[in-house]
Amino acid sequence: MQQIKCKRCEKIIDTQRRRGRVVFCGRACRTAWFFERSAPYVKKRKERNELRHVTATRSVLIVALNLLERGWEVYLPFDRVASDLVGFKDSRAVKFEVRTGRKNPDGAWNWPTRIGDEGKTYAVVALDHGNEVLYEPSIE
Numbered sequence: 001m002q003q004i005k006c007k008r009c010e011k012i013i014d015t016q017r018r019r020g021r022v023v024f025c026g027r028a029c030r031t032a033w034f035f036e037r038s039a040p041y042v043k044k045r046k047e048r049n050e051l052r053h054v055t056a057t058r059s060v061l062i063v064a065l066n067l068l069e070r071g072w073e074v075y076l077p078f079d080r081v082a083s084d085l086v087g088f089k090d091s092r093a094v095k096f097e098v099r100t101g102r103k104n105p106d107g108a109w110n111w112p113t114r115i116g117d118e119g120k121t122y123a124v125v126a127l128d129h130g131n132e133v134l135y136e137p138s139i140e
């Protein structure tokens with residue numbers, strides 16, 4: 001049996017049933033850790049005086065502009081559940097699912113995915129990185 005510190009409160013815990021994984025002393029610390037991790041982003045959004053749905057709309061507009069600048073025709077669907085934007089270029093149609101994500105210091109991107117995203121192209125906006133957009137899979 002091995003002893004390890006809780007990732008959040010540093011309380012000593014034994015790891016006999018969860019060796020090798022990220023560990024917390026309990027559910028409360030786990031929940032608090034994820035809440036605290038998102039706090040800076042919530043704070044930044046509040047500083048921009050921005051509601052969550054405004055963030056989403058802002059990302060859609062950033063992607064639309066990014067696609068237009070790349071020479072795409074861009075359309076807004078009536079049904080935003082189906083996809084956020086539709087683009088046409090070189091006789092090709094693409095359904096875009098726009099997500100607000102993060103670009104980590106190591107260059108890796110993170111964004112939320114959902115069931116039902118299959119077959120769509122993600123257009124991920126990293127607000128903290130000069131409105132940079134990542135297309136996954138690539139649209140080039």
Ligand SMILES: [Zn+2]
Binds near residue numbers: 009010011024026029
């Ligand atoms: Zn803890």
